[in-house]
Amino acid sequence: MSEKTTFTSHRGLELREDLIFEIGARDRSGVDLAPLRGVRDRLGGITREVVDLPGLAEPEVMRHYVRLSQKNHAIDMGLYPLGSCTMKHNPRLNEKMARLPGFADIHPLQPASTVQGALRLMDELAHWLKTLTGMPEVALSPKAGAHGELCGMMAIRAAIKARGEIQRRMRVLVPESAHGTNPATAALLGFSVDEIPASDDGRVDLEAFRDKLGDDVAAIMLTNPNTCGLFERDIIAIADAVHEAGGYFYCDGANFNAIVGRVRPGDLGIDAMHINLHKTFSTPHGGGGPGAGPTVLSERLAAFAPLPRVVAGKSGLELVEHGDQTEGGPFGRMVAFHGQMGMFVRALAYMMSHGADGLRQVADDAVLNANYILAELNGTMTAPYLGPCMHEALFDDAFLKDTGIETLDFAKAMIDEGYHPMTMYFPLVVHGAMLIEPTETESKASLDLFIATLRDLVASAKAGDTERFTTAPQLAPTKRLDETRAARQLVLRYRSTEKKQVRAAE
Amino acid sequence: MSAVKFTKDHEWVSLDGDTATVGITAYAQEQLGDVVFVEMPEAGKTVSQGDEAGVVESVKAASEVYAPVSGEVVEANPELEDNPALVNQDPLAGGWFFRLRLSNAGELDGLMDEAAYKAYIEELD
Amino acid sequence: MRYLPLNDADRATMLERIGVENIDALFCDVPAEARLDGPVDLPIHKSEMQVERDMHAMASQNMPAGSAPFFCGAGAYRHHVPATVDHIIQRSEFLTSYTPYQPEITQGTLQYLFEFQSQVAELTGMEVANASMYDGSTAAGEAVLMAHRVTRRNHAVVSGRVHPQYVDVIANLSDMGGFGLTHVPPTIQGAEDLLSSVDENTACVVVQNPDFFGSVNDYTELAEAVHARGALLIVVVTESVSLGVLKTPGTMGADIVVGEGQSLGNGLNFGGPYVGLFAAREKFLRQMPGRLCGETVDADGKRGFVLTLSTREQHIRRDKATSNICTNSGLCSLAFTAHLSLLGGNGLQHLARLNHEQAVDLAGRLGAIDGVKPINETFFNEFTIELPQPADMVVEALAVRGVLGGVPVSRLIPDGGFENYLLVAATETCAPEDMAAYGAALKEVLS
Numbered sequence A: 001m002s003e004k005t006t007f008t009s010h011r012g013l014e015l016r017e018d019l020i021f022e023i024g025a026r027d028r029s030g031v032d033l034a035p036l037r038g039v040r041d042r043l044g045g046i047t048r049e050v051v052d053l054p055g056l057a058e059p060e061v062m063r064h065y066v067r068l069s070q071k072n073h074a075i076d077m078g079l080y081p082l083g084s085c086t087m088k089h090n091p092r093l094n095e096k097m098a099r100l101p102g103f104a105d106i107h108p109l110q111p112a113s114t115v116q117g118a119l120r121l122m123d124e125l126a127h128w129l130k131t132l133t134g135m136p137e138v139a140l141s142p143k144a145g146a147h148g149e150l151c152g153m154m155a156i157r158a159a160i161k162a163r164g165e166i167q168r169r170m171r172v173l174v175p176e177s178a179h180g181t182n183p184a185t186a187a188l189l190g191f192s193v194d195e196i197p198a199s200d201d202g203r204v205d206l207e208a209f210r211d212k213l214g215d216d217v218a219a220i221m222l223t224n225p226n227t228c229g230l231f232e233r234d235i236i237a238i239a240d241a242v243h244e245a246g247g248y249f250y251c252d253g254a255n256f257n258a259i260v261g262r263v264r265p266g267d268l269g270i271d272a273m274h275i276n277l278h279k280t281f282s283t284p285h286g287g288g289g290p291g292a293g294p295t296v297l298s299e300r301l302a303a304f305a306p307l308p309r310v311v312a313g314k315s316g317l318e319l320v321e322h323g324d325q326t327e328g329g330p331f332g333r334m335v336a337f338h339g340q341m342g343m344f345v346r347a348l349a350y351m352m353s354h355g356a357d358g359l360r361q362v363a364d365d366a367v368l369n370a371n372y373i374l375a376e377l378n379g380t381m382t383a384p385y386l387g388p389c390m391h392e393a394l395f396d397d398a399f400l401k402d403t404g405i406e407t408l409d410f411a412k413a414m415i416d417e418g419y420h421p422m423t424m425y426f427p428l429v430v431h432g433a434m435l436i437e438p439t440e441t442e443s444k445a446s447l448d449l450f451i452a453t454l455r456d457l458v459a460s461a462k463a464g465d466t467e468r469f470t471t472a473p474q475l476a477p478t479k480r481l482d483e484t485r486a487a488r489q490l491v492l493r494y495r496s497t498e499k500k501q502v503r504a505a506e
Numbered sequence B: 001m002s003a004v005k006f007t008k009d010h011e012w013v014s015l016d017g018d019t020a021t022v023g024i025t026a027y028a029q030e031q032l033g034d035v036v037f038v039e040m041p042e043a044g045k046t047v048s049q050g051d052e053a054g055v056v057e058s059v060k061a062a063s064e065v066y067a068p069v070s071g072e073v074v075e076a077n078p079e080l081e082d083n084p085a086l087v088n089q090d091p092l093a094g095g096w097f098f099r100l101r102l103s104n105a106g107e108l109d110g111l112m113d114e115a116a117y118k119a120y121i122e123e124l125d
Numbered sequence C: 001m002r003y004l005p006l007n008d009a010d011r012a013t014m015l016e017r018i019g020v021e022n023i024d025a026l027f028c029d030v031p032a033e034a035r036l037d038g039p040v041d042l043p044i045h046k047s048e049m050q051v052e053r054d055m056h057a058m059a060s061q062n063m064p065a066g067s068a069p070f071f072c073g074a075g076a077y078r079h080h081v082p083a084t085v086d087h088i089i090q091r092s093e094f095l096t097s098y099t100p101y102q103p104e105i106t107q108g109t110l111q112y113l114f115e116f117q118s119q120v121a122e123l124t125g126m127e128v129a130n131a132s133m134y135d136g137s138t139a140a141g142e143a144v145l146m147a148h149r150v151t152r153r154n155h156a157v158v159s160g161r162v163h164p165q166y167v168d169v170i171a172n173l174s175d176m177g178g179f180g181l182t183h184v185p186p187t188i189q190g191a192e193d194l195l196s197s198v199d200e201n202t203a204c205v206v207v208q209n210p211d212f213f214g215s216v217n218d219y220t221e222l223a224e225a226v227h228a229r230g231a232l233l234i235v236v237v238t239e240s241v242s243l244g245v246l247k248t249p250g251t252m253g254a255d256i257v258v259g260e261g262q263s264l265g266n267g268l269n270f271g272g273p274y275v276g277l278f279a280a281r282e283k284f285l286r287q288m289p290g291r292l293c294g295e296t297v298d299a300d301g302k303r304g305f306v307l308t309l310s311t312r313e314q315h316i317r318r319d320k321a322t323s324n325i326c327t328n329s330g331l332c333s334l335a336f337t338a339h340l341s342l343l344g345g346n347g348l349q350h351l352a353r354l355n356h357e358q359a360v361d362l363a364g365r366l367g368a369i370d371g372v373k374p375i376n377e378t379f380f381n382e383f384t385i386e387l388p389q390p391a392d393m394v395v396e397a398l399a400v401r402g403v404l405g406g407v408p409v410s411r412l413i414p415d416g417g418f419e420n421y422l423l424v425a426a427t428e429t430c431a432p433e434d435m436a437a438y439g440a441a442l443k444e445v446l447s
């Protein structure tokens, strides 16, 4: 590979970009502000001297961030098959709607009479979510999937407390394959986490699960479709068993995209489930948020739903923001204000665009695309479980045995081919896991090229071309980064002394 | 120093008088990868066999270090704070974690000797 | 359907390759009794034009801040966001990527996170800051949990002048986590006795600056006293522009600073999405929640950035993680950092002073109206006034006159005897004629 060096360190269209601290200056600015009038201040002398932060003129800011943006992979550029994350197309209509002043420029504490449209939108979104899940109640305020888990588990904890069983019911059953947020959420609420082993077919081992039930079990937290991309066949039996034992059924709904319009969680015996609007309902992932995690609740838990709630009042819709602190009512508040309104608008625009018919087609195409990948690649790669799968296809690293190449290397080689790698090393129940989620917004041509690329990579691996993997990526904005160094010699912020030191060393 | 003993959780312990030195095995550090942080018990803390006594972390994993025997912590390896890489470079000597004043020497008999540990890890692979 | 590229021919070919008859066969694992055999009872798909029409209909039932003289605050502030910011956050490469799990192809995100962390640390006067939380209120809740971990104590003391909804979030999280909490009853001004509630179980004392009622405080002495009792001081900042002019919480001796970053780069959005700021002293780093971005080098020795110290996080540490947070506020932190890069240090300071001058101006105008009593001795861009009538009714009456006049304290504290108090905020977005219109309308309502 040509390692032509340049005077500027730019490489054609690939432009090197320094930190704002190295470009800007404290006394420079890209904003024109009205002059100060010099009134006598009322700050009580509790002031600071300087704010030591760089400013940049507008063209500099534009260039800085545009250059940075060009070092990112994104859905808009190509396939982003990150399993469990549902990286589907993000329609721009949604962005446009979220920016309507009637939604974007309203204050959360304006009088209800001035935000009737916003309350109607929340009410409408709630109606769609309840109908699609077959559940009677939804808490809109959780800010992401993990926050929705917290909401659901708080409702469960409140319900157990109201039953007077909080002293004894403090164990939560979580499959080994669960996402890390599940055990972390349970632990935040003081529950102990008890792992349920998986069976050979990648699902909950029903017998092992039944053995773990007892009158100290608060809940099971189960992902469905699960993190191996499989539908939990015994889900109704699982629900019945946990209910019989006096516990609740929390379902991690991160993978709702696979079944939306095909099956309603409410018909499966689920008591609480979060929905990642940033997965199933296409709100953009934004480099890691913001998301939204509305949480649907069953009849058993509905009364415990947190504040605020939108209700119909005498003169239109109202927000209930306070509750009496009696047991059996709302468990409290998850956030200041009312949740991720900007995400609600986007998600509802998406739902309305698809409609009941289109959403069902979403699930169908997502599942079809994943099964196509599974069918075309199994044999070339190794799938630990038999299909059909749901919205994502899981492979392990058995096919790399004796090649000297690991999952990580394989993933990095995909980068050189222009792909964002799949989710790696998750779920933990599979050795060297590679979890591929194409989503329904990929065309067949796109999938075919992806499949051909992976076949080519596997052929290279088997032919002993280890360099293609172990030295990858070669064609990305950076080579492989030294994560050990980052952790051993922590540099978590820019310090001006650093600049001086580097200069001195030059 | 007497013979080194091993646990199923991949700690080693060696005895000098009634002081036991504890670390993690070469196999354990290899499984973890580059060690970036070690959290150790404070001197004076008493631990029982099998208690969580510390944590060792690589970039992608964290694993608990359990007390292989009961006793009172007399010292933690001061060098690991600034140089956790010692655990990778020299796991059985310079990369030791902490020292205990042993409260029950009999517990050592329940641990594996080198040959038994070798056989044990071969089985794991 | 415009978002779905497959056509029926594709579907048929693919089903054949998979080796099944029809799509239903792929759902064979779904219990038969739960399968839906047709669409649920919701409207069918709509064109882009139709959706736009429906959305406009809903949006038009709201009264946007920009359409009226506007003076609401109480934890969400209307500032002018430069057009450049919205362009930057709509770049495909930022908008449609995810958490930078693969650093080699997400250096754009990682570098701005590093810049964001650096800015937040400098603004708050702290040593380290993370890559964002959901919002200020959840950051406050997490800060209290962190104080419990750091001190191994189990009780928190929260000032009566912390935003009441933040207090609710903290209280809920503490209660559910099995921790105790003393919430000092809210008072608008005068000395607040926090220390008498502090004992050997107290992990932290939580205060806000400027406080909920708008007053500016110096917590230096409080910090010393709290430290002397072995507890931590947590300072909450709900108006991040104030950090441009006020003494930093770090200088005062805070151990953890949490804030709402909405004021920079982010619109009101009816309460979300916003961006939580979280900063702390370096010695508590390993107990921090959330993601951290660190500097390193690549295989060629070139500078680059990665997520680091991940062993604190749920995906590695599971039930022993410092928090369950995963997705945070990525794009809102980009808006924050881009806006702040445009402003620069001096620019932010100027903006903060400008906000203050606006508020001083407004306080003077409103204070001149018969029956209106300004309460605060000090304030930044928001203050409390006492009215001769219940504030919620006054606010409704003002809204009828086309003025969004502030937030009644009783909306947030319904039973504290605060019926007649109104929180009023003024930012750089208030034009002189807005203030004049407010004064005239208030005079009319009160007469």
Ligand SMILES: Cc1ncc(COP(=O)(O)O)c(C=O)c1O
Pocket: A084, A085, A144, A145, A146, A147, A179, A181, A223, A227, A252, A254, A255, A276, A291, A292, A293, C325, C326, C327
């Ligand atoms: C299975 C599963 N559960 C929970 C989560 C957490 O969701 P969020 O990142 O929105 O908090 C995720 C995604 O990150 C997930 O994949």
